[in-house]
Amino acid sequence: MELSSILRPEAVKVFGTLSSKKRLFQDLGEMAASVYSLNGSDVVDALQERESLGPTGVGHGVALPHARLEGLDHVAGAFLRLEKPLDFDAVDRQPVDLVFALFAPKDSGVDHLKALALVSRTLRDATICAKLRANLDPAALHAVLTEGPASQAA
Structure with a gap:
């Protein structure tokens, strides 16, 4: 499995400021709807449901929200690369500026x-995180994510 098979170039965005985790999930729902033809409100609900089990902020400014979805x-x-880090209840209590959301089939x-x-x-x-934080161009962000050595793993 490679990141290039999971992440479409049009599913990479840069946001200036988001007011809350809820707003972030709404934006992810809109992205999932437009890029992957998913129901945006189902995506938001599934992300919030998963987040209620425990925060997906993994530390060092990174969050990995994820959800299983029908369809x-x-x-x-x-x-998402956030220009202004967002409080995410991360394990290290640091705000998040790099968000990689995963959407998976229910089964x-x-x-x-x-x-x-x-x-x-x-x-x-x-090194990858430093390159992501130094860049605001979605195409370059996609390239960093999909061409790194870790993308060949798993």
Whole structure:
């Protein structure tokens, strides 16, 4: 599995300021609707439901919100680079500026876990995160995410 098979170029965006985690999930829902033809409100509900089990802010300014959804036949992703970090109740209490959301079929099983592990490994790489934070061009962000050595793993 490679990040290029999960993340479409049009699912990479840069946002200036978001007011809340709820607003972030709404924007992710809109992205999922336009890029992957998912029901945006279903995406928001699923992300919020998963987040209620425990925050998906994994530390070092990174969040990995994820949800399983009906009507999806493959794991798909969306990446947001936030210019102004957002409080996300992360494990290290640091605000988040790099958000990689994963959407998986309800019955995806191991593929969902492999994708989550791949994204997690990629965003634990300090060099990759530094490149993402130094860039505001969505095409360049997509290239950094999909061409890194971690994208060959899993």
